[in-house]
Amino acid sequence: MVLGALVLGAEAALAQKPTPGVTGTEIKIGQSAPFSGPASAYGQISTAEADYFKMINDQGGINGxxxxLIAQDDGYSPPKTIEVVRRLIEEEQVAILFQTIGTAPNAAIRRYVNQKKVPDIWLGSGASMFVSDSKAYPWSIPFQPSYRLEGxxxxxxILEKKPDSKVxxxxxxxxxxxxxVAGLKDxxxxxxxxxxxKVLSYEVTDPTIDSQIVELQSSGANVLVDASTPKFAAMAIRKVADMDxxxxxxxxxxxxxVKPALExxxxxxxxxxxxxxxxKDPTDPQWADDPGMKDFQAWRAKYAPESDPANPVWAYGYTMAQALVVVLKQAGNDLSRAxxxxxxxxxxxxxxxxxVLPGIAISTSPTDYRPMKSMRLAQFDGKRYHLLPE
Known part of the structure; x- marks a missing residue:
């Protein structure tokens, strides 16, 4: 009987083993982010999220x-991302990962993250691989709409507005x-x-894409679809204009x-x-009296005075941090990784x-890792984007 009691006691202790990074007063979360490198424009996403958590903490946190947030620079380099994430999980002992940014970095870490069974909540990529492979990698969960859907x-x-175009x-x-490209083919x-x-590609390490733009223009195309990140989008816009x-x-x-690419x-x-x-675009007057936008602007004024409302990474980071808070509140006092x-x-x-724009539904299930189901098209008028009719 004594031996049985000891076994039961050991099982209970194992069952109650605390989650790494979770104490009675804190939950520690980790993030890899490109504070340097070719996608450094996205580093401010992490800054926005940290600033949002400051507000939540000032309000008492989540269930006390x-x-x-421990965010470390990976330079948008997949090998570096692996180093950073290993350090966060094994040395920093974070409870979860949050918003690990970038498609290639997330592809590099997901096998390790899933082997460790550490939730990577709202990873920062819309690549369809993170939706289609959810059974194989259940601990990696994206948030934004898939790039394939966007394509x-x-x-x-294009078919509606320019059905006879050359693309x-x-x-x-x-x-x-x-x-x-796959979405366009679909x-x-x-x-x-x-x-x-004509279809051409570039590498994130390329110093310029001028030669690609010249070749694309010479194809006779009157529609240019540009699937890129801000640094290269800006290069493309400039070269297209310079070539008339x-x-x-x-x-x-x-x-x-808008910032930094279009600016x-x-x-x-x-x-x-x-x-x-x-x-919603914080610079668009139609949202000036929107309650959610007023809260965003009040947060900016108090917690993120360095933020620029014309740079959408701030609204994005704010929203992703809000989405994590929704999850943590829903988890209640059971902050086990599972x-x-x-x-x-x-x-x-x-x-x-x-x-989030009106009409865009949000939900998940164990068989649906697509929290956000749709998007809206918009066109830049030289000052701001305007939503196009649905």
Whole structure:
């Protein structure tokens, strides 16, 4: 009987083993982010998220626990991301990962993360691989709409507005860029082979994409679809304008940021750019009296005075941090990794995030790792984006 009691006691102790990074007063979360390198424009996403958690902590945290974000620079380099994430999990002993940024970095770490059974909540990529492989990698959960879906939307728009056009495609040579090409193929269907006259790629290490733009222009295309990140989107806009080429220029939602991409290229040169969006634009007067936008602006004033409302990474980071808070609240006092994963994969269809555009549904399930189901097309007028009619 004594031996039996000892065994039962040992089992109970194992069952109650605390989650790494979780104490009675704190939950420690880890993040890899590109504070340097070719995608350093996205580093401010992490800054926005940290600033949002400051507000939550000042309000008492989540069920009495403060959120401690440990964000480390990976330079948008997959080998470095692996180093950073190993350090966060094994040395820093974070409870979960949050918003690990970038398609290639996330592809590099997901096998390790899933072997360790550490939730990577709202990873920062819309690549379809993170949705289609959810059974093989259940601990890695994206949030934003898939790039393939976005590519399908652009194809539909081209067929509606320019059905007889000649299309040129420039894409970043990784899973991000290839997803957009796949979406265009899905959407154009049998017309892809006849409408698309040239497809070229670039590497994130390339110093310039001028030669690709020259070759695409010489193809005779009057539509340019640009699947890129901000640095290269700005290069493309400038070169297109300098060549006096005037195609319908579609840029993916990653690359089409007003700041830094369009501002860097020149707002006059960026007029007419079409992209897709799922968040309200803080610079758009139509949202001035929106309650969610008022809360965002109040947060900016108090917790993120360095933020620029015209740079959408701030609204994005704010929203992703809000989405994590939803998960942690839903997990309640059981902050085991398994229960946090369960909370993230059981968002009800009543879930609302104040800066998400009206009509865009949010929900998850163990068989649906696509929290955000759709987007809206928008066009830049030289000052701001305007939503196009649905």
């Amino acid at each position: 626990r403060k959120i401690r 399908q939307m652009y194809a539909k728009y 040129a495609i420039l894409y970043q040579n990784d899973d991000l860029g290839r997803d957009y 959407g154009l269907g049998g017309k892809f082979a006849t409408m698309v006259v 080429w005037h195609p319908l220029h579609i840029i993916d939602s990653n690359g089409a940021l 860097s290229a020149g707002f006059d040169k960026s007029a007419g750019v079409v992209t897709a969006a799922y968040l 229960n946090i994963l369960k909370a993230a994969t059981h968002l009800p269809d009543t879930t609302k995030l104040p800066l």
